[in-house]
Amino acid sequence: MSKIFADYALINGQIKENILVETANGVIDSVVNISKKPNDDSVIYHKNCLLMPALNNSHSHGFQRAMAGLSEYRQGNSDNFWSWRNLMYHFLQYLTPEDIGHITQYAYLEMVKSGFCSVAEFHYLHNQNGGQHYDNLGLLSEVIIEAAQNVGIALTLLPVVYQQANPRGEECSGGQLRFTLNNDQYMRLWQGLQQYAGDNMHLGLAIHSLRAVPLAHIKQIYQNIGGLCHIHIGEQRREEEEIVAHYGQRPLNLLADGVGLNKNWALVHGNCFDDGDIKRVVDAGAILVACPLTEANLGDGFCKTREFLQLGGQLAIGTDSHIHINMPHEIQMLEYAMRLRDKERVVLADNNIGQGHLGINILEKIYRGGALANARHNGCIERGFRADFLWLNGNHRQLMHKKPIFWPDSMIVTPDKNMIRNVMVNGQMIIDNGLHNNEKNIKKNYQKTMKKLMERL
Numbered sequence: 001m002s003k004i005f006a007d008y009a010l011i012n013g014q015i016k017e018n019i020l021v022e023t024a025n026g027v028i029d030s031v032v033n034i035s036k037k038p039n040d041d042s043v044i045y046h047k048n049c050l051l052m053p054a055l056n057n058s059h060s061h062g063f064q065r066a067m068a069g070l071s072e073y074r075q076g077n078s079d080n081f082w083s084w085r086n087l088m089y090h091f092l093q094y095l096t097p098e099d100i101g102h103i104t105q106y107a108y109l110e111m112v113k114s115g116f117c118s119v120a121e122f123h124y125l126h127n128q129n130g131g132q133h134y135d136n137l138g139l140l141s142e143v144i145i146e147a148a149q150n151v152g153i154a155l156t157l158l159p160v161v162y163q164q165a166n167p168r169g170e171e172c173s174g175g176q177l178r179f180t181l182n183n184d185q186y187m188r189l190w191q192g193l194q195q196y197a198g199d200n201m202h203l204g205l206a207i208h209s210l211r212a213v214p215l216a217h218i219k220q221i222y223q224n225i226g227g228l229c230h231i232h233i234g235e236q237r238r239e240e241e242e243i244v245a246h247y248g249q250r251p252l253n254l255l256a257d258g259v260g261l262n263k264n265w266a267l268v269h270g271n272c273f274d275d276g277d278i279k280r281v282v283d284a285g286a287i288l289v290a291c292p293l294t295e296a297n298l299g300d301g302f303c304k305t306r307e308f309l310q311l312g313g314q315l316a317i318g319t320d321s322h323i324h325i326n327m328p329h330e331i332q333m334l335e336y337a338m339r340l341r342d343k344e345r346v347v348l349a350d351n352n353i354g355q356g357h358l359g360i361n362i363l364e365k366i367y368r369g370g371a372l373a374n375a376r377h378n379g380c381i382e383r384g385f386r387a388d389f390l391w392l393n394g395n396h397r398q399l400m401h402k403k404p405i406f407w408p409d410s411m412i413v414t415p416d417k418n419m420i421r422n423v424m425v426n427g428q429m430i431i432d433n434g435l436h437n438n439e440k441n442i443k444k445n446y447q448k449t450m451k452k453l454m455e456r457l
Ligand SMILES: [Zn+2]
Pocket: 059, 061, 122, 232, 268, 320
């Protein structure tokens, strides 16, 4: 049993003062208001901080962290997702399991330091360079599990099915060969990984996209395994056109009619959704995972977040390609995309929640959607929820002297990770005063790996 006293705590959309939280086995046992801090040295207390639920990062490809900044130059008349993808495939041929572990650990370190407590790893690297399987099919999945354990971030592991180059069934080649598993191999991999599931690891299912897996195979896998399932749904217009040309249906309708859509589905990137798609997603109770900084960086466009939230949709966020791992900045981009489109301010807030403040509004929405997308019972400071918290430091220059209700707003519009003082995952303090206890080592390994990769690239 441990006790936390907070001067301020964000509880169900409201900032409360003088809150005592008791946790046991990583779960909140009680939340009460008391008159003042208990006179007890064992109580965790950080003066003038706001205790908040930490965030779930609902879309990640850990290894891509090492590629940030390497494709920011023109290669032709129009650079886009597809030219970025060529670099990614080129990059893949040099990555050893050890490299993947070091890069992923570093990405996870940055995540916890910026206020994330869990990550949904959309993990599609399964094979050796050239496509040969490792003797242990789950080797690279185990590398991811170990990286998460070393950092202390909770993991929603989503091994990915990837089987073809396009909807016409063309075979994979080049970098894609590291991804491919047929349905039997995938089922074997998935079953072998079940042994790792526990308090800090949930095993889910992921389909790369309707482009990369035939519909009949998706159906078979989903019927056999079921439960939480993530899919890249509509990132690219060209991808959508290829799917329409082959199946005669747009991606969302194809998935909904061909496999079924329900609250188990987390749909990554809704950039190509029209109003009808959005309504269909909301009606089905499926989750939309937006990755605003990656979508901006790749020139993907953005989803109609405003309309989606107005209909009551479940929204999560992900740092995806990790062009910049910064939780508040990711949320800022989500809001700013709508401001630029609509020429309005404070778009993703409504008047009834958090006195209309953007920060509290948007956090409460992402807490709910992120918990669903990562299958983690958190996002709320109430008995029975996981003790996954962050402490927002009211002593930071951008927050000091402001009333706490302005703190989450300020965190989002001036997204400095140093505002996040502490992060707790499952009752364990992972970040203390901005630092992780294995930070030096993780950074050293990342630098060593980057040096080696940059010499080869
Ligand atoms: Zn992705």
